[in-house]
Amino acid sequence: MNEPSPRFWEIFFEVYENLPRQGPGNRDCAEKALRLCGDLPPAPAVLDLGCGVGGQTLYLTELTSGPIVAIDSHAPVIARLQAAIAERGLSQRVRAIVGDMARPEQPPASFDLIWSEGALYSIGLRNALHVCHGLLRPGGYLAFSDAVWRRENPPPAVKAGFDLDYPTMGWLDDDLTAIRDCGFKLVGHFSLPDEAWWDDFYTPMEGRIAELRGKYADDIEASSALDRLAGEPEMHRRHSDFYAYKFFVARRPLAQSLPG
Ligand SMILES: C[S@@+](CC[C@H](N)C(=O)[O-])C[C@H]1O[C@@H](n2cnc3c(N)ncnc32)[C@H](O)[C@@H]1O
Incomplete structure (x- = not known):
């Protein structure tokens, strides 16, 4: 497939910035992932990486009661999220900032929960997992979603579609291995159901x-x-x-076991 032109990207953003979210996911899946984080403090400090316009950030404001920092590198989506935060009277609790998740400029070990839907892959999953590990308090949770292959030999159009945006996409076992290798303990994982692709993402996109x-x-x-x-x-x-899109919940162990 041809490398997209600057004009393509202009139209891409004109479509994407106006959607309720920029990737698959929905409120039910966010609630299900949050239920897996069984041992959070009553008002957890949350960091949402690659938040887009904040579809899931806004669910998190309803499902949790602590401070939330939401980061995305694309300024127009942060402007949209800031407007939504102000409209809901949440400016004291939620900060949406333009930033690079590879260098989020947040204090180490300061979050109880890091959330990231469809975004960690942008800086390489293992790199992102290392960043998240350092930002989580011991015992803190990481909830993230990621696309994985389910079958070998995808049709050329499917392969080309993912090669454009997701050239490093792996298999479920690759993600599970990365989670373990980066010092996390897996709590659970589940596949996003088909409605999570359509309701807030592909249906509004087609509209x-x-x-x-x-x-x-x-x-x-x-x-x-x-x-x-x-x-x-x-x-x-x-x-x-x-x-498929998988939601993973993993935990930074309370005490890291020493090698040997
Ligand atoms: C597929 S979208 C998902 C957005 C949102 N989490 C959702 O599910 O609707 C991925 C987001 O990651 C952001 N992103 C990509 N690379 C980033 C980086 N290095 N730092 C921060 N955000 C990044 C993009 O701007 C985009 O908004």
Whole structure:
């Protein structure tokens, strides 16, 4: 597949920034993952890495009662989340900041819960797990979602689709090994159900693409970018048996056992 042009990325952001979220997930899955974090303090300090416009950050404001820091490197999504936070009167509790999750500039061992839906892979999963380990208090939890392959030999369109954004995508066992190698203890994992792909993500995405098709009816380059973006939900309709999104919950052990 061709390397996307700057114009493609413009249209990409015009579609994505207006969605309720920028990847698969929903409130039920957030609640299920949070239930696996069985030993959190009553008002946990939460860090949401790669928060996007904050679909899950806003669920977390309802499902937890402590301070939340939400970080994303893309300034327009942080501006949108800041507006949502202000509108809900949550500015004292939730801070949304532009930053790089590889260098989040947060104090070490200061969070009870790190949350990250569909974002850790952006800096390499193992690298991200090391960063999270250092930011969590001993006994703190990491809840994150990640795409994994489910079947060998995906059709070329599926392979090309993931190669564009997710060239390092592995298998469930690769993620489980990375979690263990990076010093975490796995608490549990589950697959996102199909509605978590559609309700807040692909259905609004298809709606937004349809809206922009009107706006760009006479613009060949924009229309071809929209065709390419429309391919993703279509690929999911046909080929979702080749891949899955997994939610993982892991814990930084209370005391790290010494080697030997
Ligand atoms: C697939 S989206 C998921 C967004 C959101 N968590 C959700 O599930 O709706 C991945 C997000 O990670 C952000 N991101 C990518 N690399 C990043 C980095 N190095 N530091 C912070 N955010 C990053 C992107 O800007 C994007 O908003």
